[in-house]
Amino acid sequence: MSVQFAGMTVEAVLGRWPFVEQFLAERGLAGVLDEPQADLEAVLPEQALIDLGAFVAEMEAFLGAGSQEVRELTIRGGRAKDGSPEPLAELTVRVGEVICIVGPTGSGKSRLLGDIEWVARGDTPTGRHVLINGEVPGDEWRFGSGPRLVAQLSQNMNFVMDLSVREFLTLHAESRQASEPAEKIERIWSWANELAGEPFAMDTPVTSLSGGQSRALMIADTAVLSASPVVLIDEIENAGIDRRQALDILVRQEKIVLMATHDPILALMGDRRVVIAGGAMQKVIEPSAQERANLDELKALDARLMELRRRLRAGERLDVI
Amino acid sequence: MRFVTVSGPPAVGKTAVIIKTLEHLQREGRKVGVVKFDCLATEDDALYRKQGIAVRKGLAGALCPDHYFVSNVEECVQWGLAEGLDVLVSESAGLCNRCSPHIREVLAVCVIDNLSGTDAPRKIGPMLKAADVVVITKGDIVSQAEREVFAARVRMVNPKAAIMHVNGITGQGSFELGTLWRGTTETATVEGLRLRFSMPAALCSYCLGETRIGADYQMGNVRKMDLELPTGAKTDGGPGAATDREDRT
Numbered sequence: 001m002s003v004q005f006a007g008m009t010v011e012a013v014l015g016r017w018p019f020v021e022q023f024l025a026e027r028g029l030a031g032v033l034d035e036p037q038a039d040l041e042a043v044l045p046e047q048a049l050i051d052l053g054a055f056v057a058e059m060e061a062f063l064g065a066g067s068q069e070v071r072e073l074t075i076r077g078g079r080a081k082d083g084s085p086e087p088l089a090e091l092t093v094r095v096g097e098v099i100c101i102v103g104p105t106g107s108g109k110s111r112l113l114g115d116i117e118w119v120a121r122g123d124t125p126t127g128r129h130v131l132i133n134g135e136v137p138g139d140e141w142r143f144g145s146g147p148r149l150v151a152q153l154s155q156n157m158n159f160v161m162d163l164s165v166r167e168f169l170t171l172h173a174e175s176r177q178a179s180e181p182a183e184k185i186e187r188i189w190s191w192a193n194e195l196a197g198e199p200f201a202m203d204t205p206v207t208s209l210s211g212g213q214s215r216a217l218m219i220a221d222t223a224v225l226s227a228s229p230v231v232l233i234d235e236i237e238n239a240g241i242d243r244r245q246a247l248d249i250l251v252r253q254e255k256i257v258l259m260a261t262h263d264p265i266l267a268l269m270g271d272r273r274v275v276i277a278g279g280a281m282q283k284v285i286e287p288s289a290q291e292r293a294n295l296d297e298l299k300a301l302d303a304r305l306m307e308l309r310r311r312l313r314a315g316e317r318l319d320v321i
Numbered sequence: 322m323r324f325v326t327v328s329g330p331p332a333v334g335k336t337a338v339i340i341k342t343l344e345h346l347q348r349e350g351r352k353v354g355v356v357k358f359d360c361l362a363t364e365d366d367a368l369y370r371k372q373g374i375a376v377r378k379g380l381a382g383a384l385c386p387d388h389y390f391v392s393n394v395e396e397c398v399q400w401g402l403a404e405g406l407d408v409l410v411s412e413s414a415g416l417c418n419r420c421s422p423h424i425r426e427v428l429a430v431c432v433i434d435n436l437s438g439t440d441a442p443r444k445i446g447p448m449l450k451a452a453d454v455v456v457i458t459k460g461d462i463v464s465q466a467e468r469e470v471f472a473a474r475v476r477m478v479n480p481k482a483a484i485m486h487v488n489g490i491t492g493q494g495s496f497e498l499g500t501l502w503r504g505t506t507e508t509a510t511v512e513g514l515r516l517r518f519s520m521p522a523a524l525c526s527y528c529l530g531e532t533r534i535g536a537d538y539q540m541g542n543v544r545k546m547d548l549e550l551p552t553g554a555k556t557d558g559g560p561g562a563a564t565d566r567e568d569r570t
Contacts (some may be wrong), residue, residue, distance in 0.1 A: 022477060026443070058480035110493055118497045125496065141484040142497075151465045160436055160463050171439070172466040175473035214464075222465045 002053035003060070010043065011036035017056050027051075028154030059177075061146050068230035071095055071133050073116065073256060078127030081108070081279035086126070088281035091274065095229065098110040098247050098257040100267045108262050112276060113232055116258075117150045118142060126279065135188065135300065147227035151219055154234035158207035165189060165217065166202040172225050184224050191220040191249055195242050212240020217274075219246045223253040233259040238302070239309075244269060265302060323408045324508035326422050328448045329440075330431030331414045334458040336365045337489030338432055338498070339410055340372055340505065345499040345547040356397040358413035358422075359451040359553040360386050361504055365412075375404050383530075386413065387420040387520050394424070395511050408502055421448035423517040429497075431482075434459040435471050448520035449475065454501055455482045458489050471511070 005013055014020055024030050032043050041049060072094040077086030093099050101109050108126075115128045119141045122129050131137070134150075135262055141149050152223050161168060170190055173181035195200045195216035202211060209217060215237060222231055231250055236243050236259075249271060261267050268287055275282045287295075308321060329335045335358075343353045354375035357365050361380065369376040378402060381389035390413055401409035413422050423429035431452035433441060436459050442449060449455060455475050456470075460468050472484055483501070487494035525541035 019477070026477075055480045058476065063568055110491065114493060114496065117494075123500065148486075152460075153465060154461065157464050158462060159467065161439070161467060168466070172470055175470040218464045218466070226465055226469060228465075 004053060005040045005049070005055040008040055008309055009037050010040050013040050017059065019059055020052065020056065023052060037253045039068070047117060061144055062224070065186070069133075070256070073230065074130070074131040074134060075112075075116065075281070076129040077121075077130070077281060078122070078124075079280070084280075086128070086280040088274070088283055091281060091284065093256050093257050093258075095254045096251050097272070098251060098259060100270035100273035101258060101260045101276060102262065102267060102273055107276045108279035109276055111279065112281070113150065116230065117148065119149060146252075149228060150230045150232050151222050151226040151228035152232045152234070153215070153222060153236075155215075155237055156234075157218065159209070159214060159217075161206060164203045164205055165200065165209075168206045169221065169225075172221060176225055176227065178225060188217070188220045188224050191223070192217040195246050195249070196240060197242065198240060210240060211237055215245070216241050220249060223249045223255065229254070230256045230258060233257065233261075235259075235261050235263065238263070238265075239306075265295065265298050268292065268298070322398075322406050322508060323428070323502060323505050324398060324401070324511070325408070325410045325428045325502050325505065325521070326424060327410055327412050327430045327431060327432060328415050328422050328452075329456075330418065330437065330445065333432050333434040333437070334489035335412055335414070335432045336368060338456055338458060338487050338495065339412055339485070340368065340374070341489060341492035341495035342499045342502060343374055343408070343410070344492070345496045346408055346503055350542065351503065352405055353408045354401050354404055354406040355410045356400070356414055358386060358390050360414070371469075375406065381418075385521065385528075387422065390422050391516060391520060394422075394489070398508060398511050415445065415448040417521075418444055418446050418448065419521050421446070421451050421516075421518050423451045424449070424511055425515050425517055426506070427508055427511065427514065428453055428502065429517065430454045430456060432456045432458060434470060435463045439470055439474050442471070442478045445478075450479050451517040452479060452482050454498070455479060455484050456487050456494075457484065458487055460486045461488050461491070461493075469561060492495065 011146045021033065022144060024032055027048060029044065029048060044052065072082050072092055074090060074092045077089045080086055102111065103109055111126055115124050115126055116130055118124060119130045119132070119137050120126070121136065140146055158169070163171065166185065170183040171179065173184055178184055189202055192213070196213045198210065198213060200213050206214070206217070236246060243266060247257060257271060259266060267273055268291055270287070275285065308318060311318065327339060339355060343355070346353050352375070355369050357363055357369070357376060357378045359378065359380055361382070363378055366376045366378045377397065379389065379393055387410070390411070394411065397411060398409065411422065412531055415421065421429070429452045431445070431449045431454070433445065433449065433455065435457060455474065457468070457471065468486070473486055485494055485498055487498055522542050524537055525543050528541070531538050
């Protein structure tokens with residue numbers, strides 16, 4: 001796969017593929033940039049042209065230009081750890097759905113995620129098959145330079161880059177070659193602020209955000225800038241973030257949300273929940289009307305606990321709760 | 322026998338990735354082995370042995386570790402064949418990022434971690450640039466955005482490699498990496514094969530044990546930086562001294 005530059009000027013090539021500038025700089029060919037009106041094919045050595053053609057093709061694939069739209073994922077059951085057939089023979093999830101995954105530690109939640117990420121074709125230890133839009137997907141999701149199928153968010157993740165919120169988002173937008181980056185950056189920042197409750201500024205260093213602010217920024221950023229159609233969330237902390245709204249933001253951006261959780265409020269926020277045990281999907285539970293009604297009660301309980309926490313922080317006594 | 326060269330900067334988790342990946346291949350009934358190359362000391366051979374992985378270690382000591390690797394790699398392949406291994410992995414740290422142990426026609430894997438900074442992929446050089454598979458570790462502790470930025474930077478340096486995310490602690494992604502290892506072509510010998518990138522030039526007085534500093538003690542392959550010192554300043558570079566420049570492939 002390669003891109004041809006026939007008749008394009010240096011300026012035209014850079015206008016279309018801004019990342020070419022870095023390629024030329026790394027090859028010591030930045031001098032070409034001094035002649036914006038020159039024909040690129042006339043000023044670049046032949047080998048560099050061949051390499052650049054391949055590079056641009058790879059970058060286009062990586063940036064997801066022309067990558068297929070994922071509307072639904074189907075997981076066909078394989079076998080449990082003991083070799084018996086997986087009780088849930090098929091599960092289909094669609095964009096805009098929030099699916100909770102529940103089950104004890106070691107029950108096979110990670111392997112299920114691994115199967116989805118690797119788009120299993122009966123060639124993983126579980127023997128599962130994963131279909132995209134009802135079809136067996138090609139190798140591009142495994143080795144292609146395009147986006148991965150699954151983006152991940154967990155409570156253990158932290159920002160490690162020494163950058164302000166704005167610099168950080170700009171860097172991410174650049175690496176994705178996002179269109180209208182300024183608008184996207186503003187949107188991520190304002191959504192993250194809505195989620196976090198406790199506002200932060202664009203020039204705050206990302207490493208000094210609180211837990212809730214970090215998670216809020218990660219969620220808004222994943223929703224807007226990540227090209228992965230599936231988002232896997234490993235719990236969302238209960239403090240400092242509006243969890244319902246966090247899920248809504250992801251769903252609005254046409255993501256399939258998979259959420260591993262043991263938190264009853266989060267689990268009842270999902271559209272369905274899959275029960276995993278012994279390395280296999282056992283069944284799917286759709287929340288009943290009663291469960292939905294209980295969600296309100298759980299939220300009220302939660303609000304009471306939060307209030308007690310606030311009082312404790314303020315130095316009050318908890319003799320009366 | 323399938324032969325895989327694994328390289329990567331120190332402390333990125335090469336050994337953990339190799340152990341987790343080989344576990345899957347062992348479970349499938351394959352006999353696996355590792356040759357661990359290091360500079361001064363390593364205890365990793367004990368870790369491998371504990372997992373039932375056949376292991377040999379080589380310490381370069383006073384030699385350039387990459388020269389040491391290339392001088393011994395054919396013997397390592399013959400050891401692996403004599404042991405009846407199905408899969409042999411060589412593990413070596415890219416100590417100065419100047420070189421790579423990667424050999425043409427042998428599956429080349431480079432391991433780097435998400436914590437090494439966004440400029441790291443550009444600094445790592447041929448070890449990364451010439452790899453067939455780039456394994457990125459420690460993705461479980463950084464944000465999705467940072468993983469994507471880091472992978473994009475790797476992609477800029479090596480557009481052709483398969484990029485895989487592996488967690489050396491939980492083993493997530495290691496099964497998938499193993500499918501590439503067991504699926505690579507057979508190697509019966511590396512005799513006559515070529516390195517993907519030349520080794521660094523050496524042979525100066527310091528290679529031979531000189532420890533004193535100063536122009537009088539420098540002989541052989543010596544190159545001076547161009548620091549643009551003001552005229553009259555004492556310099557060691559003679560009229561014929563080459564100035565520093567970046568190495569290019």
